[in-house]
Amino acid sequence: MKKAGIIMIIGSLLLLGLFKFPLWNIMLGAPQYPDPLGMNIHITGIKGVHEFDIQNIDGLNHYIGMKKIPKPEEMWEFDVFPKVILGMVILGVVIGLLGIFKKLSFRWFLGWLILMSILGVLGMYDFNLWLTEYGTDLDPNAIMKMTHPDGSPMTYKPPLFGHQKMLNFDVDSYPHTGGYMLFAGMLLTLIAFFVGKREWKTQKI
Amino acid sequence: MKKSVLFIISLFMSATFISCNNSENSKNGDRGALASSAAEKTYVAPGEHDEFYAFISGGFSGQLSVYGLPSGRLLKVIPVFSQDAEKAWGYNEETKPMLNTSHGFIPWDDAHHPDISQTAGKLDGRWVFINGNNTPRIAKIDLTTFETTEIIEVPNSAGNHSSSFVTENTEYVVAGTRFSVPVPQRDMPINEYKGNFKGALTFISVEPEEGHMDIKFQLMMPGFDYDLAHPGRGKSHGWFFFSTYNTEEANTLMEVNSSQNDKDFIAAVNWKKIEEYVNNGGGNKVPANYAHNIYDEETHTATSTMKKEVLTVDPLEVPGAVFLLPTPKSPHGCDVDPTGEYIIGNGKLSADLTVHSYSKMIDAIENEKFDGDAYGIPILKFEDVLAGTVKQAGLGPLHTEFDGKGNGYTSFFISSEVVKWNVETQEVIDRKPSYYSVGHVMIPGGNSAEPFGKYVVSMNKITKDRYLPTGPEVTHSAQLYDISGEKMELLLDFPTIGEPHYAAGIPADIIKPNSKKIYKLDENKHEHATLSNGDARVERDGNEVHVYMTMIRSHFTPDNIEGIKVGDKVYFHVTNHEQDYDVPHGISMIGANTSELLIMPGQTETFVWEPKQPGVWPFYCTDFCSALHQEMQGYVRVSPADSNIELSWSLGED
Numbered sequence: 001m002k003k004a005g006i007i008m009i010i011g012s013l014l015l016l017g018l019f020k021f022p023l024w025n026i027m028l029g030a031p032q033y034p035d036p037l038g039m040n041i042h043i044t045g046i047k048g049v050h051e052f053d054i055q056n057i058d059g060l061n062h063y064i065g066m067k068k069i070p071k072p073e074e075m076w077e078f079d080v081f082p083k084v085i086l087g088m089v090i091l092g093v094v095i096g097l098l099g100i101f102k103k104l105s106f107r108w109f110l111g112w113l114i115l116m117s118i119l120g121v122l123g124m125y126d127f128n129l130w131l132t133e134y135g136t137d138l139d140p141n142a143i144m145k146m147t148h149p150d151g152s153p154m155t156y157k158p159p160l161f162g163h164q165k166m167l168n169f170d171v172d173s174y175p176h177t178g179g180y181m182l183f184a185g186m187l188l189t190l191i192a193f194f195v196g197k198r199e200w201k202t203q204k205i
Numbered sequence: 206m207k208k209s210v211l212f213i214i215s216l217f218m219s220a221t222f223i224s225c226n227n228s229e230n231s232k233n234g235d236r237g238a239l240a241s242s243a244a245e246k247t248y249v250a251p252g253e254h255d256e257f258y259a260f261i262s263g264g265f266s267g268q269l270s271v272y273g274l275p276s277g278r279l280l281k282v283i284p285v286f287s288q289d290a291e292k293a294w295g296y297n298e299e300t301k302p303m304l305n306t307s308h309g310f311i312p313w314d315d316a317h318h319p320d321i322s323q324t325a326g327k328l329d330g331r332w333v334f335i336n337g338n339n340t341p342r343i344a345k346i347d348l349t350t351f352e353t354t355e356i357i358e359v360p361n362s363a364g365n366h367s368s369s370f371v372t373e374n375t376e377y378v379v380a381g382t383r384f385s386v387p388v389p390q391r392d393m394p395i396n397e398y399k400g401n402f403k404g405a406l407t408f409i410s411v412e413p414e415e416g417h418m419d420i421k422f423q424l425m426m427p428g429f430d431y432d433l434a435h436p437g438r439g440k441s442h443g444w445f446f447f448s449t450y451n452t453e454e455a456n457t458l459m460e461v462n463s464s465q466n467d468k469d470f471i472a473a474v475n476w477k478k479i480e481e482y483v484n485n486g487g488g489n490k491v492p493a494n495y496a497h498n499i500y501d502e503e504t505h506t507a508t509s510t511m512k513k514e515v516l517t518v519d520p521l522e523v524p525g526a527v528f529l530l531p532t533p534k535s536p537h538g539c540d541v542d543p544t545g546e547y548i549i550g551n552g553k554l555s556a557d558l559t560v561h562s563y564s565k566m567i568d569a570i571e572n573e574k575f576d577g578d579a580y581g582i583p584i585l586k587f588e589d590v591l592a593g594t595v596k597q598a599g600l601g602p603l604h605t606e607f608d609g610k611g612n613g614y615t616s617f618f619i620s621s622e623v624v625k626w627n628v629e630t631q632e633v634i635d636r637k638p639s640y641y642s643v644g645h646v647m648i649p650g651g652n653s654a655e656p657f658g659k660y661v662v663s664m665n666k667i668t669k670d671r672y673l674p675t676g677p678e679v680t681h682s683a684q685l686y687d688i689s690g691e692k693m694e695l696l697l698d699f700p701t702i703g704e705p706h707y708a709a710g711i712p713a714d715i716i717k718p719n720s721k722k723i724y725k726l727d728e729n730k731h732e733h734a735t736l737s738n739g740d741a742r743v744e745r746d747g748n749e750v751h752v753y754m755t756m757i758r759s760h761f762t763p764d765n766i767e768g769i770k771v772g773d774k775v776y777f778h779v780t781n782h783e784q785d786y787d788v789p790h791g792i793s794m795i796g797a798n799t800s801e802l803l804i805m806p807g808q809t810e811t812f813v814w815e816p817k818q819p820g821v822w823p824f825y826c827t828d829f830c831s832a833l834h835q836e837m838q839g840y841v842r843v844s845p846a847d848s849n850i851e852l853s854w855s856l857g858e859d
Contacts, residue, residue, distance in 0.1 A: 035786075052723070052784035059758055059785070063832070143833060 004196030005100030008109050011188030012092025017181030018043050018085050024127075025049070025176040026158050028057065030169045040176060041127075043081040045072030064156060065142025067134060077126060088116055092189065099196060106196030113189045120186075128160050246687060247697045249276040254717070257649045257710050259662060260319045260333050261683060264704025267314045269335055269346065274649070274660055274710065275685055277699030285344045285353045286314030286337040290800035294353075297802055298776070298811040299731075300500070302509035306340050306358050307494040315339045318369055318433075318707040322416070326373040326438045326654030330715035332416050334369040334378045341365030343380050343409060345416055347502075349721045354502065357418045358495035360515055361388045361405040361425075367434040367539075371411070373442050373654065377421065377476065380407040381447050385428035385454075388517075389491070398456040400580075402428035405517075406447060408476060417499070422483050422516045424474060424527070427580040428454050430463070431472070433538050433604075438654050439545030441563040443477035446548050448532065448539035452579070463535070464554060468587065470529040470579070471539050471550050473566060478526040479518055487523070488516040503730040505808050521581045528570060529579055531587040532559050538604035538645075542613065542628050543654050547592060549628075551602035551615060558602050558615060560631055562592035593631040598624050603644060604707075606651030608658025608688055614651075616643040616663060623663050623686065625693060637693045639684055642666040648688070649710030657712055661686045661693070664705040671698060681705050722786040724807030731809035733778035738762045743854045750775045750852070756790045756804065757782040758831040760856065761824075764839030768852035771816055771845055777802075777824075780809040791827030794841070801827040816843040 022040035027049070029036030037057050038049030046069055048054040058068045072078040092112055098104045135157030146154040146167070156166055159173045175183070249255055255273025258280075263270055267287030271280045288295030288304070295304050295312050304312050314337030322332045333346040341359035346352065359365055359380045367381030385402035387393055393401070404426040409418045429449040437444035452469045455462030482488070493515040500507040520527040532550035536559070540549045548566075550559040569589040576586040601619030608614065613628050621642050625635040643665050649657040663684045672680060680700035687694040726736060735741050735753040741762040744751045750773050755762045761779075769775055781790050783806040793801035797814040804810045816822065826837035844850045 056785045059783075 001099045001102055001106060001196050001199045004106060004109065004192045004199050005096045005098075007188050007195055008096035008099055008112075008192035009093050011185045011192055012089050012096060012112075014181045014185030014188065015085055015089045015092070017185075018178040019082065021178035021181065022047070022176040023179045023182065025172075025174055027172045028060075028169045029172075033169075036170075039069065042178070043078070043085055045078045046070065061156075063142070063144050064146065065139030065144075066156060067137065067139075069134075075130075077130075081123070084119060088112070088119070096192070099192075106193055106200050109189055109193040109196055113186060113193065116186055116189070120182075124160070131160060132157050134158075243687075243694065243696045247275040247277065247685065249273065249278070254713060256713060257657070257660070258713055258716055259647065259649070259683075259708055259710045260321070261647075261662075261664065261701055261708040262316045262319050262335060262704075262706045263702045264317065264681075264706040265315050266703025267316050267337070268702065269316060269319055269333065270702045270705075271351065272683075272699070272701075273713075274662070275696060277683070277685060277697050279702070281351055282702055283346055283351055283353065285335060285346065286311075286316055286342065286356075288312040288800075291803070293800050293802045293810060293812070296800035296812065298813065299506045299809075302507040303353065303356055303498045303500060305496045305498055305509035306342065307360070307496060307511070308340060311340050313339075314342060316344075316706070317366065319709045320370050320378070320652070321709045321711055322375040322411070323371055323373050323653055324375070326442075328650050328653050328655070328711045328715060329375075330711050330719070332375075333709060334371060336365050336368040336380060338365050338383070341380060341382070343369045343378055343418065345411075345418060347416075348716050349719050350502070351720075352500065354500045355416070355418055356496075356498045357409060357420070358497070359405075359407050359409075359420070360493035360495040361386070361390075361403070361423055361517070362407060364430075367406075367431040367447050370434050370436055370445075370652075372436040372445070372476070373438045375411045375413070375416075377408045377410055377436075377445075378418065379434055379436075379445060379447075380409060381431035381434050382406070383430050383432065385430065388425065389493075395456050398428060399454040400428070402454070404429055404431050404449075406431065406434075406445075406472075406474065408445075408479075418497075420495075420512075420515055422479060422488055422518050424479065425517050425519055426472065426527070427582065429470070432536065435539050435541045435548075435652060437541055437545050437563065438543070441541065441545040441548075443475060444563075445474045445476050446530075446539050446541060447472040447474065448536040448550060450535040450537075466534075468531040468533050469535055469552075470584070471532045471536060471548060471561065472582075473528045473530055473548075475526045479523050482523045482526070483516060483518065488518045490514050491517050502724075503728060505724070505729070505731045505810065525570070527582050528566070529582055529584045530561055530566065530590050531576070531584060532561070533557065538602070538615075540605040540607075540613075540652065542607050543609055543656055545654070547628055549605045549613060549615075551604060553601050553603055553618065555602065556597050556600055558595035558598050558605070558613075558626070558631075560592045560594065560628070561590045565592065566590045595626050595631045595633065598626060598633055599636065604646055606646050606648040606661065607656050608648055608651070608661075609656035610658055612658075612688075614646055614648065614661045614688065614693075616646045618642055618644060618666075623661060623693065625688070635692045637686060637695060639663045639665055640671050640682070640698065641669060643684075644705075645707045647708035647710055649712065651710070657710075659687070659689050660696075660710075661688050662708060662710070664701070664708060665698075666704070668700075672700060683708075723784055724805055726780075726782060726784060726807040729780065729807055729809060731778075731780070733776075733811060734809040735778065735780045738782075738856075741854070741856075743768070743852055745852050748773050752777045752779075752854075754779045754792075755782050756780070756792065756826070756837075758788070758790075759826075759833035759837045761792070761826075761837065761839045762856045763854035764856050765842075765858075766840070766854045767842040767844075768850045769816060769841055769843045770848060770850075771819055771843060773816060775814045775816065775841075776811055777814065778809060778811045779804055781806050783807070788830060789828050790830050790837070792824055793827050794824040795822045803828060816841070819843050819845050 024041040136155040257274040284294035341362040364383030366383030451463035536550040538551035599617030
């Protein structure tokens with residue numbers, strides 16, 4: 001299971017990309033913003049795509065009563081996520097190494113992937129909750145109160161994934177480099193599982 | 206006598222003949238142009254950018270305007286020598302020092318000749334220099350911000366006309382005096398001008414990084430009038446050429462008395478030689494009094510320093526550095542072609558263009574072929590330096606620019622036309638009328654080693670029937686010709702600011718990428734900046750009150766101020782906290798004897814208000830900034846001088 005173990009280790013290590021590259025990106029473009037404003041969501045906090053984007057997004061959101069974009073210390077996620085990712089990297093590497101030395105079965109690779117997927121889904125769920133909260137919990141004294149045609153108050157939750165038109169803004173929400181590295185890493189661990197399975201069988205025979 | 210009368214008559218007849226021809230051509234040309242592609246060639250679709258920037262001086266407006274070519278759209282008016290209420294230039298405390306001179310605060314000048322900085326003879330797009338004619342000054346405009354960042358006054362000078370032209374690596378910008386004056390200035394009879402007045406040709410060094418200017422030396426020339434100038438380039442790099450008139454040294458009824466000599470001079474100055482002389486301790490330091498004003502981008506504040514000394518050089522002290530090239534007849538433009546070989550003298554009272562040869566000049570100097578001297582300065586023989594003459598090209602040649610393909614384009618004021626001619630063969634190729642009375646012409650890069658010869662712009666003094674009438678005062682204009690083909694084609698004319706005296710053009714791509722979008726707040730080192738809202742405050746110091754205010758969409762902090770008294774001098778130091786492109790805010794105060802402020806993102810500006818009546822007086826944002834711009838306002842309570850209301854300020858408290 002040498003090959004599988006190496007793939008498993010590489011796959012796990014790809015998660016380290018999240019410490020450098022953003023996981024997700026949300027861009028806000030409008031006619032008067034030919035260079036769209038943007039947020040890069042890192043596991044350690046939210047950063048503007050350009051130097052003053054966060055300040056300018058906050059400035060715009062102020063009109064409709066949205067809260068300011070949280071600083072890293074204002075959300076527990078930015079404390080916990082890096083630890084979880086680091087933990088999973090270490091776990092993945094250890095599993096990979098043990099796999100190479102045939103100390104454990106290829107099923108552990110799948111186990112890691114399932115755990116990572118559960119954590120990922122939880123992360124997305126949490127992210128979506130935050131987006132919902134951010135986009136709907138509006139200041140009652142907001143300058144502008146927009147309503148839908150049916151009279152219900154308009155909310156401004158950015159899309160979890162994909163494109164959405166919000167007032168005059170085109171909002172695009174997609175994974176970024178760190179996110180793609182995460183998916184690639186997870187895919188590699190899946191491959192490691194199948195390769196390991198084959199290696200396991202040939203070994204047995 | 207009879208002969209000359211006949212000659213003049215024939216000259217005017219031929220000119221009339223030429224211009225008749227022109228007007229017919231032009232009608233056809235106009236029609237053809239309208240029917241065909243002129244509109245397409247100048248059309249820049251919504252949202253698209255022009256190909257060139259044109260910096261067109263505002264002449265008597267004292268400013269520099271920025272146009273896009275080929276559309277002719279006005280993009281900005283950059284305040285330089287004149288107060289500009291639109292931008293608070295010369296009104297706010299930060300820029301008032303920029304207009305300081307040895308004569309005090311002078312909020313006007315006559316801005317003539319912009320020139321773009323060069324590296325190795327090519328436009329580098331870092332700065333534009335422009336001269337103030339009336340109270341001699343040279344200004345430098347930074348092309349990252351399009352703001353005037355430095356102005357240096359030129360002592361011993363008057364009518365600073367033969368400037369501001371730069372050498373091929375922007376080593377120097379020159380400031381030649383148009384009027385010769387007594388140096389040092391003194392009380393003396395005017396009719397003793399001859400032999401007593403001096404003409405200062407000032408070489409201002411430009412520091413290569415920041416562009417700071419400093420007068421390196423003043424060459425004290427005979428008392429002629431120095432009209433225009435151009436640097437040598439390539440092989441003639443190291444030389445500077447100045448056209449002269451009034452070599453008669455007349456002091457009255459100049460139109461006649463200064464036009465007697467058949468030939469005036471182009472003064473050829475070997476500045477490298479003089480620089481060497483000066484670097485070796487040559488020249489005389491003499492007392493002077495002139496202002497050097499610098500605007501600091503980090504403090505957003507100008508400082509004015511009075512300088513007390515200037516280094517002068519007598520041309521006779523540096524043999525072999527200055528020569529006079531006879532040139533008919535009262536030459537105006539003095540233009541050097543891109544190769545550096547040809548120096549064109551545009552005798553404005555002549556029908557011919559004089560083309561001097563640099564190599565022939567050097568040869569004549571080496572062989573000492575002199576034809577006398579003027580105050581000890583050798584005069585070269587006309588025939589020995591002449592490369593050729595463009596015969597009967599038109600009437601009143603003023604200025605020549607080059608297309609980089611071997612052609613010159615000369616403006617003719619009297620016959621009101623632009624003439625294309627071959628620099629090598631001196632043959633006229635094409636002529637087109639201008640509407641009307643063209644002064645200078647401009648080809649982007651046309652006075653550099655690398656012209657961008659796609660368009661020529663003529664700058665016209667008179668417009669008469671070209672636009673809707675606007676009373677006795679009608680706009681001046683510029684005209685755009687396509688020069689990409691053999692024949693010129695008139696594409697467009699467009700109105701201009703003030704008097705479009707002279708211009709410099711440059712491909713947009715050289716400047717655009719460096720254009721600054723905001724000033725960073727955390728780099729703001731203004732003495733009175735308020736970098737966080739928590740620091741917004743009001744302080745009293747005797748009867749001076751300093752308001753430290755911030756602005757962001759869509760409120761001021763503070764917006765209620767009490768405790769101001771009649772007789773106070775209230776300084777509003779206002780910092781724009783935006784960090785977003787194109788979001789300036791303004792502020793003005795009722796009854797302030799100044800202008801509004803227009804503050805760019807991250808900048809701090811200051812104005813003074815001296816309340817004269819008790820009351821509650823509003824201030825507001827003057828630049829439409831957001832949907833809540835109209836709400837961006839506040840109040841100042843002014844109490845009688847003897848009241849004891851405590852100074853207080855607030856935002857968001859009832």
